[in-house]
Amino acid sequence: MSQVDEAHRADGVFQGGGVKGLGLVGALLQFAEGANDADGEPLQITEWVNVAGTSAGSICASLIACGYDADKLESTFMGIPFVEFEDFGKGGKVIGGLLNLAEHHGLAHGEVFHQWIDEKLDGARFKTLKNDDPSASPRYRLQMIATDITNKRMLVLPDDIAKYKGPTGEPLDPDELKIADAVRMSMSIPYFFQPIILIDGETGVRSTIVDGGVLSNFPVWLFDTQKEEAGRPTFGFHLVGGRGVGGGLNRAIDHAGWAVQEGVDIFHTATDAWDDRFRSHSTVVRTCTIDAGPIGTTDFHLTTDQKKFLLDSGRKGALEFIRTFRRDSYMNTYGRPLAAGALV
Numbered sequence: 001m002s003q004v005d006e007a008h009r010a011d012g013v014f015q016g017g018g019v020k021g022l023g024l025v026g027a028l029l030q031f032a033e034g035a036n037d038a039d040g041e042p043l044q045i046t047e048w049v050n051v052a053g054t055s056a057g058s059i060c061a062s063l064i065a066c067g068y069d070a071d072k073l074e075s076t077f078m079g080i081p082f083v084e085f086e087d088f089g090k091g092g093k094v095i096g097g098l099l100n101l102a103e104h105h106g107l108a109h110g111e112v113f114h115q116w117i118d119e120k121l122d123g124a125r126f127k128t129l130k131n132d133d134p135s136a137s138p139r140y141r142l143q144m145i146a147t148d149i150t151n152k153r154m155l156v157l158p159d160d161i162a163k164y165k166g167p168t169g170e171p172l173d174p175d176e177l178k179i180a181d182a183v184r185m186s187m188s189i190p191y192f193f194q195p196i197i198l199i200d201g202e203t204g205v206r207s208t209i210v211d212g213g214v215l216s217n218f219p220v221w222l223f224d225t226q227k228e229e230a231g232r233p234t235f236g237f238h239l240v241g242g243r244g245v246g247g248g249l250n251r252a253i254d255h256a257g258w259a260v261q262e263g264v265d266i267f268h269t270a271t272d273a274w275d276d277r278f279r280s281h282s283t284v285v286r287t288c289t290i291d292a293g294p295i296g297t298t299d300f301h302l303t304t305d306q307k308k309f310l311l312d313s314g315r316k317g318a319l320e321f322i323r324t325f326r327r328d329s330y331m332n333t334y335g336r337p338l339a340a341g342a343l344v
Contacts, residue, residue: 007344008046010233012064015218016055016187016211017239018297022307023290024060024237025070025077026314031235032070035322043322043343049232052143052222054212056297057237058186059117062179065129065142066121076120078307082300087112105208106194110184113193118180126158126182127175138223140174145212145219146185149195150205154215156222157182164198164207172198186212192298220283226334232342233330236287241294282331288321290314 014024034044046069053061063073087109089096097107129141139159146155155161158174161182165171185196188210196209212219220236291313295306330338 005047006232006341008044009049010045010047010235010343011050011223012045012048012052012061013218013220013222013234013236014051014053014057014060015236015238016053016057016213017217017292018056018189019082019299019302020239020292020295020297020310021056021060022077022302022310023239023292023314023317024057025073026311026316027237027288027290027318028060028064028070028073028314029311030315030318030322035319037322037325037327039326041327043325045235050138050141050143050223050234052145052219053186054145054217054219055187055189057218058144058183058212061142061144062117062121062183066124066179074311081116082302085110085113085116086300100194101191104194105191106188107192108194110188110193113187114180114184117183118178121179124179125175126177126179129179130175137225142179143219143222144182144186145216146182146188147210147212147214148207149210149214150207151200154212155185155209157185163201165201167197167199169199171201185209189298190214220287221333224332224334224336226336229336229339230330230332230342231339233286233338234332236283238287238289239292240289241292282333282335285325285329285331288318290317 014021017023031045034042037043048064051061051064053059060073063076068076085108088107089100089109100109101107126140126142131139131141142158144157146157147153148155158177161172161174161177187193188195190210193211198207198209199205200207218236218238220234220238223234224230293309293313295302295310299306327338327343
């Protein structure tokens, strides 16, 4: 049996941010190339073992979990047909979008995106990412955050899907859940994408599932344990700056009236306020910050220069993080440091 190369392994958690997720890819490219940390030691991550994300971060995490390396991520993200994800229907974003909003509670259906990500993941289900050891934590190497606004609770997928039934009452099994279905739930941006409707397994009530960013847009704590020192680090990737939902959609939102405008503002606050408040020392010392500049979450008409800006910004943020990272300062939310053999 070949020896595991722990020096180049880590867990990763990726924040949501729509098209700004290109910045995450730039950071991953820099981590794959590596650099010297604050103590002059080389830090290079070529294998992400457990990965998690919210919204756009779930796209990045799912592709990594299914075998994409940094270079393949770059070519995939650069080729994303963002404009096609605006599946408003007949009449475009104003007429079609508002009709969808009234009938389905989202300007866009989200089906074009769902088909795209399912194709990129080859239709994979979570059972392909399940740990062999049934007592292992986490049970699945890929985790995503979604929000049940009906029951007012955060969902960690795929595990929490077992609490629900499908729209026609069929039981839902975490093993058999398509990864693309979980990504679609995690990135159901309120008012923009049509939410997902499931049936609560206990009450039988129809539950509305939306973007995980409503409750936790940056769940860097997800893989933490208080049982022992961390055998490998968890690095978080946090997008800052940019604009929220509405870039390029202001006309449709304006036509939708004050209720939608206020709802969008509430969503922006919800996606940022809690995670910003939660930024303790244990979060900061393991978080790579990426500046999204002026780019908005739903700026689906990105130019080549804007895409390049996000990739370069991700690289810059990662390089700055690595060069200031000190291994003896690392700790998780339980105060556990890195184990002696980690990153060695």
